Amino acid sequence: MTVHDSHCHFFSRRFFEALGREKYGADRAASVEVVAGELGWEAPGEPEVLARRWVDELNRHRVSRAALMASVPGDEESVAMAVAAYPDRFVGFFVVNPVSRDGLEHAHRAFATLGLRCACLFPSMHRYRLDDERVVRLFELAAVHRGAIFAHCGFLSIEARVRMGLPTVLDLRFGDPLALAATASGFPTVPVIVPHFGGGFFREALMAAEACPSIHFDTSSSNSWIKYVPDLTLADVFRRAIAVVGPQRIVFGSDSSYFPRGWRTVIHGAQRAILEELGAEEDCCARIFSGNFERLFGA
C-alpha cells in the first residue's frame, strides 16, 4: 500500500544555528556541528545533502512522498531547495509567525515564489489567537496561492529544545481549535491540517472539524496527549475521528525529524495495526495513508 507522510521536519543547518544562537548568544553562536553533538543528532549538511538523506530514508521504508517542514521562521529556502531537487517526492511546508514584523511577507514569498504549499502555525509558542486579523490575512494569501494551513493546537513539546535545556514558554490558550474554525470557516477552499488530532483538545478539534469541512487531522507522532483523558487509547481516537469527520479528512503523519533516528516506522506500524484492529476497510486506509495527501497536494 502506498504511503505518503504528511508530517516530517526538515532540520536544516538554519534550524541548528537558531538553537545555537538562542543558547549561546549571537556573538558566541555555536557551530551547527557543536549543536548537533549536544543534541546527539547528525549534523545536516547543506539542504541538497539533507534532501538526498531523506530520499534515501524514504526509499528504505517504501514511503512515496513526504511533506517537509521548514521548522523555524525564515528557513523557507532550505525546504524550497529540497522540493526543487525532488519535486515528485516532497511537498514544502514552512513555519511562519504571522504576527511578527515580516511574517506575512515571508509567507507571501514562500507561496508565490518558492512554491511551498502549506504555512504552519504554532500559536501557543508565538502567542496569537487563531482568529487574529493577521491569521485571516494569512488565510487570504493561502486562498490566492492555493496553499494550505497547518495549525498546531493543544499541547506542544519540542524535543530539540528539551534536549538543549532551552525553555519553551507556551500559552496553551492560543492553541484553540474553535478559534481556528472561526477563521477557517471564511475560507472553504483552503485546506487546514490540525496535527495530532488536536493535541489534547480532541473534543474541540472534532467540533471544529464538524463545523468546518476544510479541517483535517494528521495522525502524527506518539499522540501522548491521550494521557490527559482517562482510559483513552489511540484506537479510540481513530475510531471516534473516523466516525465524526470520516476517513477522507484524516492524513497519516509520522512527525519524523532527525537522523540517525530517521523515519519513524514505529508510528506507522502502530497506526496500521490500530486500523486493522478496528476493521477499517481498504479504501479507508488508502485514503489515510495516501489518498487524502494526494487530494490536498496533487498526485
Ligand SMILES: [Zn+2]
Ligand atoms: Zn512536528
